[in-house]
Amino acid sequence: MSDRVRLLLWPPVVLLALAAPLELAGFWLQTGLFAMAAVIGAIGLTLLVGVTGQLSLGHAFFVAVGAYGYAYLAGIGWPPPLAAIGAVALAGLAGALFSPIAGRLRGIYLxxxxxGLVFLGQHILTNATAVTGGFNGRDAAPFNLFGFSFTATDPELTVLDVPFGPLERLWYLGLLLVAVSWWYAGNLARGRPGRALVAVRDSEVAAAVMGVDVRRYKAAAFTVSSAYAGLAGVLLALAFGRIVPESFGFLLSIDFLAMIIIGGLGSIGGAAAGAVFxxxxxxxxxxxSDALPFLAQPGEAGIGAAEAARLLYGAAIVVVLLFAPGGLAQLARRIRTPRSARHEPTTAGLADRPAPRADGL
Structure with missing residues (x-):
């Protein structure tokens, strides 16, 4: 698929995304908002794991910092836009504070x-009741911008006979946040900082010899990734309306890791696709589940919807690792690459081969 064809495909995709609230039911809008939050978090994690090569299993902790940071700051009277910015800054600061440790470790040790951050976070979320609300969680104040509230009223809004409530309004906020996150990550990955991060991933010794400050770049990658997680947490808090500690446990970190592996490590578009899946x-x-006979209903013995989903994307990870290590991004490149070019012999050396793309599928 040529670049010209891809450019022609973008406008219809954008129009469909903008028109979705006019047709989709509440369930699909809510699912879309959760997916948008996951896309933002997955883009941040792929910058750290896929581009920089730093394994992190603590992404859920930084998502929680963003979610609870927004809920707390908005709850004490901060304007919601400032509360969101403050929550993202808090998540980035948490990543920066952890970065000296990240700079000394790598691989499975990191x-x-x-x-450990996830378990520490769970302890704090359940015991710091004055800030987090403990087991019962905390309400997230509705977002508003320039007097426009992302609720069912203030002002009441109807578009083409469709009343725009919280989900419809948040849909457009989510689209904006995803677009900005994707754009920034693409520019970062394509620019000089991205090339330095790839050099750190490939060989820290070689990167240091070339003049790359390895510790500084690893710290920067952790900080940026944490800020992305914080932004994902803010959107999750707005989509849920009320957040509880159990939403930000170990399984969430595993889910984020599954997203970037299925999508393709180092690919921003792949991370987005994996997050949606x-x-x-x-x-x-x-x-x-009622229409799927192989799924057990709540309270019945057997495999429920959540377990079936984990089995399916667990199998997807195995398939990806065995047959398409580049994930969905690699499969997309195969589809748009002509078969003749795919099998063309080449005499190029390893140094002449292009680095894995980090700017999309």
Whole structure:
């Protein structure tokens, strides 16, 4: 598929996304908002894991910092836009504080250390009741911007006979946040900082010899990734309306790792596709569980919707690792690459081969 064809395909996709609230039911809008939040978080994680090569299992902790940061700051009277910015800054600061440790470790050691953040976060969320509300969680104040409230009223809004409530309004906010996150990550990955991060991933020794400040770039990658997670947490808080500690446990970190592996490590578009797949699958299976005879209903023995979803994307990870290590991004490149070019012999050396793309599918 040529670049010209892809450019022609973008306008219809954008128009469909903008028109979706006019046709979709509440379930699909809610699922879409969860998927958008996951896309933002997955883009941040692929910058850290796929582009920089730093394994992190603590992404859920930074998502929680963003979600609870917004709920707390908005709850004490901060204007929602400032509360959202403050929550993202808090998540980035948490990543920056952890970055000296990340700068000294790598591989499984860094992964296990970052996993400790998730358990530490669960302890704080359940015991710091004055800030987090404890087990009962905390309400997230509705978003408003320049006097426009993202609720069912203030002002009441109807478009083409469709009343625009919280979900319809948040849909457009989510689209804007996803677009800005994708654009920034693409520019970062294509620019000089992105090339330095790839050099760190490929060989820290070689990167240092070339003049790359390895620790500084690893710290920057962790900070940026954490800020992305914080932004995802803000959108999750707005979509849920009320947040509880159990939403930000170890399984959420595993889900984010599954997203970027299925999508293709280092690919921003792949991370987005993987995020949609992993987020939407259990929700869709649960929604249609009555019509799917192989799924057990709540309280019945057997495999429920959530378990089936985890089995399916667990199998997807195995398939990806065995047959398409580049994930959905690699499959997309195969589809748009002519078969003749795919099998063309080449005498180019390893140094002449292009680096994995980090700017999309």
């Amino acid at each position: 992964g296990l250390t970052s996993l 992993v987020t939407a699958l259990p929700l869709v299976l649960n929604h249609y």
